[in-house]
Amino acid sequence: xxxxxxxxxxxxxxxxxxxxxxxxxxxxxxxxxxxxxxxxxxxxxxxxxxxxxxxxxxxxxxxxxxxxxxxxxxxxxxxxxxxxxxxxxxxxxxxxxxxxxxxxxxxxxxxxxxxxxxxxxxxxxxxxxxxxxxxxxxxxxxxxxxxxxxxxxxxxxxxxxxxxxxxxxxxxxxxxxxxxxxxxxxxxxxxxxxxxxxxxxxxxxxxxxxxxxxxxxxxxxxxxxxxxxxxxxxxxxxxxxxxxxxxxxxxxxxxxxxxxxxxxxxxxxxxxxxxxxxxxxxxxxxxxxxxxxxxxx
Amino acid sequence: xxxxxxxxxxxxxxxxxxxxxxxxxxxxxxxxxxxxxxxxxxxxxxxxxxxxxxxxxxxxxxxxxxxxxxxxxxxxxxxxxxxxxxxxxxxxxxxxxxxxxxxxxxxxxxxxxxxxxxxxxxxxxxxxxxxxxxxxxxxxxxxxxxxxxxxxxxxxxxxxxxxxxxxxxxxxxxxxxxxxxxxxxxxxxxxxxxxxxxxxxxxxxxxxxxxxxxxxxxxxxxxxxxxxxxxxxxxxxxxxxxxxxxxxxxxxxxxxxxxxxxxxxxxxxxxxxxxxxxxxxxxxxxxxxxxxxxxxxxxxxxxxxxxxxxxxx
Numbered sequence: 001x002x003x004x005x006x007x008x009x010x011x012x013x014x015x016x017x018x019x020x021x022x023x024x025x026x027x028x029x030x031x032x033x034x035x036x037x038x039x040x041x042x043x044x045x046x047x048x049x050x051x052x053x054x055x056x057x058x059x060x061x062x063x064x065x066x067x068x069x070x071x072x073x074x075x076x077x078x079x080x081x082x083x084x085x086x087x088x089x090x091x092x093x094x095x096x097x098x099x100x101x102x103x104x105x106x107x108x109x110x111x112x113x114x115x116x117x118x119x120x121x122x123x124x125x126x127x128x129x130x131x132x133x134x135x136x137x138x139x140x141x142x143x144x145x146x147x148x149x150x151x152x153x154x155x156x157x158x159x160x161x162x163x164x165x166x167x168x169x170x171x172x173x174x175x176x177x178x179x180x181x182x183x184x185x186x187x188x189x190x191x192x193x194x195x196x197x198x199x200x201x202x203x204x205x206x207x208x209x210x211x212x213x214x215x216x217x218x219x220x221x222x223x224x225x226x227x228x229x230x231x232x233x234x235x236x237x238x239x240x241x242x243x244x245x246x247x248x249x250x251x252x253x254x255x256x257x258x259x260x261x262x263x264x265x266x267x268x269x270x271x272x273x274x275x276x277x278x279x280x281x282x283x284x285x286x287x288x289x290x291x292x293x294x295x296x297x
Numbered sequence: 298x299x300x301x302x303x304x305x306x307x308x309x310x311x312x313x314x315x316x317x318x319x320x321x322x323x324x325x326x327x328x329x330x331x332x333x334x335x336x337x338x339x340x341x342x343x344x345x346x347x348x349x350x351x352x353x354x355x356x357x358x359x360x361x362x363x364x365x366x367x368x369x370x371x372x373x374x375x376x377x378x379x380x381x382x383x384x385x386x387x388x389x390x391x392x393x394x395x396x397x398x399x400x401x402x403x404x405x406x407x408x409x410x411x412x413x414x415x416x417x418x419x420x421x422x423x424x425x426x427x428x429x430x431x432x433x434x435x436x437x438x439x440x441x442x443x444x445x446x447x448x449x450x451x452x453x454x455x456x457x458x459x460x461x462x463x464x465x466x467x468x469x470x471x472x473x474x475x476x477x478x479x480x481x482x483x484x485x486x487x488x489x490x491x492x493x494x495x496x497x498x499x500x501x502x503x504x505x506x507x508x509x510x511x512x513x514x515x516x517x518x519x520x521x522x523x524x525x526x527x528x529x530x531x532x533x534x535x536x537x538x539x540x541x542x543x544x545x546x547x548x549x550x551x552x553x554x555x556x557x558x559x560x561x562x563x564x565x566x567x568x569x570x571x572x573x574x575x576x577x578x579x580x581x582x583x584x585x586x587x588x589x590x591x592x593x594x595x596x597x598x599x600x601x602x603x604x605x606x607x608x609x610x
Contacts, residue, residue, distance in 0.1 A: 135315025138587040142549035143567065147579055150571045151327040223438065230440045231553050235568050250442070258461075261450055268443040275438040283434070 038281025049094035056088035068260045078262040089244045096245035103160040104225035108167040116175020133169035141166035146237040163228045212289040219282030223275045246271045316587045374581035384581035394464045395562035405486030414497025436491025445484040445557035462559035481558040485550045496539040500532040541597030
């Protein structure tokens, strides 16, 4: 009898594992349509930009005879004032814009995590660090970023650094508030009372609790970084103009806007779709990871 | 309450101090000799020396900072490197368009966002709610200049409802002024409205679940009165907070919107100064914008005590 039961259980288990991946994914997609939808659009964008060499022509190829061409079968998104293909430039530009988004998201999250952990744990440093964060937050992010790019010099790394610095305070505040809540929890008290050292405490108890909110915050930082890059490029204080990023392509379209609006509209649409996907993904992740918050928002 | 206001005022001082240190160090963050940076690439060593002496750049850094703070505290932000006009005068010349744009955008945003948020919360789960949420996420995902260009393309280039670009002062007539300010304030207002609508909805949803709302309905008050008198008033603290925090967003948006619509305001001034590395002007404008942000958020914090008497400090 016992033998039989275990056999049935084993059968059930193997059946489950055989069907699992697809069925589980379907179930997941049904419960979190925004996560799956947002991620899907984002993946399409990443694939499109990475596959740019196979999908489009050289974004730097000049063709002055075919300048300011309307979108057509030949050049899908039209051409700019130098006859460069906007479709190719948009795909290649996506690489830069997405790289900025990723670079800022990673560096701002890491820096914010460190600052947040320190200020959540040390009362003396907390006051100083939080005043600095408040001060940075009082300077409008775009203004802070264009100024930092101006005093350093326009390069991809400096643009990433400048936008990241503007984004750090929000991440640091989030991490700090999480640490402040967690350190009052009974299990942390218990860990302290059995003599758990600080490093182990961070790795075992504090860090895992910050991961969910940080992931969500990271997506929002990514989204606003992509927009900030476009704004910087548009103003002319971003990545060097010869590198096509979505912001830079649109900046070049400014002068010809009335003649050739497609120079702005196509990269603008790609950018909006990407940012929208990331924001939706972030909202979905937040609802998935913290159902309590989901009810509030 | 007065003790709270004083405490809150005092808490602003260190934050303003951090801003001041950052703004002061801008010039020194730039790689190389500040005097050489100011003098430009074609300057002779003699000129660099002259500038160094004139600006006191040969003194120890803490003395420079002290002197600079003393000047700023007296309302002297220094002179522009290029036009040699006092920064305060440059700001005064440009402040009107920016103020008009910001005020109009706030009005557009609140007039759009609060009713939308209220409607979404009251009809939670329906297609109206869904539509408002789509607007809220979309508004937050489009760069302000793209909205600006779409508006220009639709309403100025194709249908000639509004001028394409430029700014007309209110002194030259109310109608031309309104025509020139409509598109920019809508472009900027939409982004701000997305933020406010989202918070209004969330905050109102929380309040609508409270017992006293059911009581108000039960005693026969009309839905309109319940929403405005009971619900919206109690939901106002997060809404006012986000309006205050959003000021930073608004200022950033002003900088870009002025470039799109060719409005000669402070945003254009700061962009032009950044491109020309005119440090005193950059420093002055950042100080001013951050000051405005701090003052508005101070007012927001103080307004809590009026909006919600339960909040005690």
